[in-house]
Amino acid sequence: MLSVTATIVACESKVDDRPNIVFVLADDLGYGDLGSYGHPYALTPNLDRLAEEGTRFQHFYAASPLCIPSRAGFMTGVFPARFANYTGDFGLGDVPTVTALLHDAGYRTGHFGKWHLGADTSSGTYGIGTIQRAKGQTSKALEGKRSRDSHAYDQAIRFIEKNRDGPFYVQIWGTVPHYPINPAPSFLAPFAATTVAMADFSPFMLKKFARVHSYGGDINEGMRRYLGDVHSVDFEIGRILEKLDELGLSENTLVVFASDNGPGPSGQVGRDRGLVDQYGKDLLGSPGPFRGGKGSLYEGGARVPFIVRWPGRVPAGRVDDTSITSAVDWLPTLCGLAKISCASPHLDGEDVVSAWMGGAHSRTRPLFWKDSWTNAPIAIRWERWKLREGGPPNRDAELYDVVSDPGETENLAAIHPAVVADLQNRIREWDETLPSRYARKPRR
Template sequence: MDIKIYLLAIAVLLSFATISVEAQETDQRPPNIVFLFADDLGFGDLGCYGHPYARTPAIDQLAKEGTRFTQFYVTGVTCNPSRTGIMTGLFPARFPKYAADFGFGNRTTITELLKERGYRIGHFGKWHIGPDDSDGTYGIDEIKTIGKSRHKSAGRDDDLYSAAIDFIKDNRDGPFYVNVWGHATHFPVNTPAELADHFNDVTVDRNDFAPTMQHKFDECLKIGGDLDESMRQYLGDVYQIDLNVGRVLKLIDELGLRENTIVVFSSDHGPAPVALENKGAREFSNNMLGYAGEFRGGKHDQYEGGTRVPFIVRWPGQVKAGRVDSSNVCSFVDWLPTLCSIAGIEELPQQLDGENVSNIWLGSDRERTKPLFWKTSATGSTPAMRVGKWKLHLPRKQRGEPELYDLSLDPSESNNIAEDHPEVVDRLGKTLQAWIAELPANYEKTKKR
């Protein structure tokens, strides 16, 4: 054989072998994970979740390309407890020391597990998960705790999203995991005209909203707010979230990462109240018109409006596109075991309150195997739980009457049927009390709240 032909044949075979190895590595490589997390965004604050005026085209398109859940829950009704469940797979009431002040102690986090799996980990924006936000904490390679953006006209989350975009560019070869934890729509909502003016055509018709929203309109008016202007302010803040989500999605496509990247969008709990009971009305309180849809309550409440949040997941070829999952009950306490399953991590922490719901993400229907519990980190605070269709609230320090709701018939928790179903109250109550017995007798915090 001619030596030139021989060498050419060898070169061709080597090139095919290289392509084959690269393709195999791509098939075996776990997916990138991009976690876009809003702050105090209500269940009903997005167009795809039924807001009558919101303009969220990027997030709505994400929902069309993925699955949108309507029974997805957080683990706490304020900022740190919600994030504690995400990071550890444990209900936050299990921690005797408040994690915002002390961190997670010896508990293993999802970011540490993914780091061991070979992921590059980034975190940008709000922190609120311990006193140390230096690189390396919880296995996170790059941490930038970024507050409001320097250029106000672009919206308050613009800078932190820009930092996350840079991280994705730098780690495009993957796999990477990135927390993009924004500040909108946390108090105060003070939206620049450049964003709020997009909604100058909005005039509030109170009939466009559920009965559960009417008290917020009343409170806004009572403290001197203008419903139309306050609504435009709030919608502008939501709009800048959508603009930033659009930037990330565009980048993922430009880098050719869409097919092997899981994108999740959600919120840390329900919308903030117009005025806090212990602080009253403050400047910009009138703009806090977040919408929980038909659900009762919001931030600080363990009713559905505080615990149920929007949740959208896209993973092309894996998660069904255009699907609305209204039957499965999932929670952020499931985040750690679910991502570990997807990423091929087999050794998990011995104690987990969550369960692997990856099959639900991928389209299966099944009953969850573990109850959902809520309780603030205070001795004697009000506990609540959900099992199946039932939601039970026990009174604080056993003073008062229990509340039981059938969420399949009464998702707004407007009709307490505890007296009609004493056997359900007794059965669930025993389960809830058994869980409370596992919790710390006392809690420690370093800051007044």
């Protein structure tokens, strides 16, 4: 069950000028993995075009630094720690979802690719009219310009063609660049001469390079393979944009790109050998200027790319470097854009359409992160401050000014005790609203 209080976001209109919505979610893509987000070698012309024709957000956060709870945040507008039953095992229960709300308001809804939303994948689940849960393919099945996720994009394109009269909502949740990194040769070719210059990367990435080197990995080869995988995501984005142009749908289609969490850690254990395999040596995703990655409560774990394009509505070529936005804002913001009323139990997200449309958004409530176990560490982002506490016994609270110190290099807890006390009080009040116990299905 979910401990809740009702929140209503109401938007009403008789005129149906609602946009089509295409939501693309990458898997384990780091904040710094795109050209538009500062990667020195990435080839991402289509995503860079999306940023040039839309707005790029610098303070966007996933709801969790882990895949499964992150997706629950997008779907429900609820912090994942509120779910007593792990959503990957038990699904989202009776919590309202963005797809159900849009479906009930007349949207044709489709989901293609990775799921992670419980065992029921039948069409109609969460109001999704078409569900095709495709698994990523290995390079053995790929020839020419085919990525691990091409089949999911094929299905999404057919859905868009079929429902071109709209309005439609389609989410494409790929598997790239999640482990195992294994791009087709066509995506590797542009990086044949790429050589890593250590000066191009942050201190955190230098530590990651050192770990890969200690495993016997080749940094240059690993970087080429990782960039090839990211390049394949960009290729698929290009297919979607081209199809929207071909069908004359671009002007009234909101296209959004994000990642579910930060980059995967290098050195993942090989599943069949008990050793660090080649795939683990190729996990060279970058959190950009931040510290940490997937699974971490530091900025690199949850701060991810977020690009919004809607021609004539969302300002082109804009970079929002002030608004603090989150995956839990997805549901209430789309409710506003789609002109529907959405009632959701304990809606943690906020309607941030003002930021999307060129203004600024000031949060009225903090963002929180906690994994689904009772004594898990907790992090809070409120205004310019980020506090992390809990974890190993006697671990002191860590306070960072993530505006002036995005890499979280200087713990300011001793210097600003009043700020620490305020944020700890907010954490305590929030934690008291969470389940006292969490359930997961036994792992085999």
